[in-house]
Amino acid sequence: MSHFSLELPTIQNWSCHSCSECCKQHGIFVTAEDKARIERQEWTAADGIPEGQPLFVKEGGWLGKAWYRLAHQPDGSCVFLDGEGLCRVHAKYGEPEKPIACRIYPYAFHPAGSKVAVSLRFSCPSVVENRGRSVTEQRKEIREYANQVVPANVREAQPPEITPGCRLGWPDLLRFVEVLDGLFAADDVPVLIRLLRTLSWAGLIEQSKFDKLDGARLGEFLEIIATASSEAFRADTPIGEIAPPSRIGRSQFRLMAGQYARKDTYASDRSLGGRLRLLRMALALTRGRGSVPAVQECFREIAFGDLERPFGPLPADADEMLTRYFRVKVQGMHFCGRAFYGVPLVEGVYSLTLMYPVVLWIARWLAASDGRTSLETADIVNAITIADHNHGYSPAFGTWGFRRRVKNLAQLGDIAKLCAWYGR
DSSP states (O other): SSSSSOOOTOOBOOOOOOOOOEOOOOOOEEEHHHHHHHHTTTTOOGOOTTOOOEEEEEEEEETTTTEEEOOOOOSBBBBBBOOOOOHHHHHOOOOSSHHHHHTTTEEEEEEEEEEEEEOOOTTTHHHHHHHHSSSGGHHHHHHHHHHHHHHHTTOOOOOOOBTTTTTOOOHHHHHHHHHHHHHEEETSOOHHHHHHHHHHHHHHHHOOOOOOOOOOHHHHHHHHHHHHHHHHSOOTGGGGGGGOOOOHHHHHHHHHHHHHSSOTTTTTSSHHHHHHHHHHHHHHHHOSSSSOOOOOOTTTEEEEETTTSSOOSTTTHHHHHHHHHHHHHHHHTTTTTTTTTTTTTHHHHHHHHHHHHHHHHHHHHHHHHHOEEEEEEHHHHHHHHHHHHTTTTGGGSSSHHHHHHHHHHHHHHHHHHHHHHOOO
16 A cells, blocks of 8 residues: 555646647656666667667766756757657557656656645646646546655655744644635636735745744634735735836846746757857846847747736636646645745745746737737747746756845735736
8 A cells, every 4th residue: 555645636637638848848857767678679760760869868977976868859859759749659669668757747746744745737738728637537547656756755754944944844834735725716806816815925924933823723823814915905906006016126027037938958058159148148138128039939039118018908718727827836735845946835935926927928928929919828828838847847946046036026025016017
């Protein structure tokens, strides 16, 4: 019998629709067993692998441990992706012969006390669009994946800190998560109002001490401040009266959003010239003058000002997509602790809520690149997949500098302002 139970996101559906986006967006790291198995398969030019094309790329080594990932084709696709957008390994040998990372995608597994919380990566368009079978109907398959990747000592994992230096036990930590999910679940108001409530709640948590609160008393306290935050932002809150973000906040945000917009795979240009281009892009995003540098092929260079004017109401289904995104990340513990660069819960909430203006900034860029002045559903879907490709996975987002940027935006009070600004 398994040593843990699974907590599934009951609001989510998913089935693979063979769009092959995961094979074009991600660097796939392989285990020693994966590598040995693929080497035994003896791939040749007759199988569609060009002569001299390496199957693996070695990373690390020198002073640290070396590991391997699947090589990429010149266009950034996985070496095993064929011209029809299908996996050669799957086609020739079956799904069990693929690397474990490919088999479990888009699922992610995170410690949650006596359970393991299951999240999904929204870099998969089918996840964003909620297409396929209910996740709850797939418990058996998900269990099999979990048994392969979840360590035996998962129940010994420490809970995330609430704020720096404040760590409670798992039962109390999960009380925070439950209330946080409740704030996002309030379907009587738009998702923007829920985000403003959540930010207010997180700010009150950040100012509070919990050394004398636990159990039922802690739960009551969290509900009280959640109610206070909900009353502060009602359905009729005049969003248009929220002040614009500060100049410093906009500069910090543009740099962050530009990082999210990048296709940051291991096929990227890592030469000195490539790094200089990234530096020039970062300087342009910081200044915010002239044209936004196209960080990948789906964008074109447009004036920064084109992303700052109102784009009108969001598409009708955007609220559902974004709400589900936030709730799956919260329920799956996919926003703090070991699942998210080791950050405390409050900092993780700030990073998660920043995904709203990031997604809308990228969606505006996609629309403007197509010559449009309003957003369509496809813009939201594509923006979420682009942003979530990096969120929680790109090493750059766990660095001191990036985390400092999130904290600065929180301290300036600019996260709520950015949400309102790009939501108009």
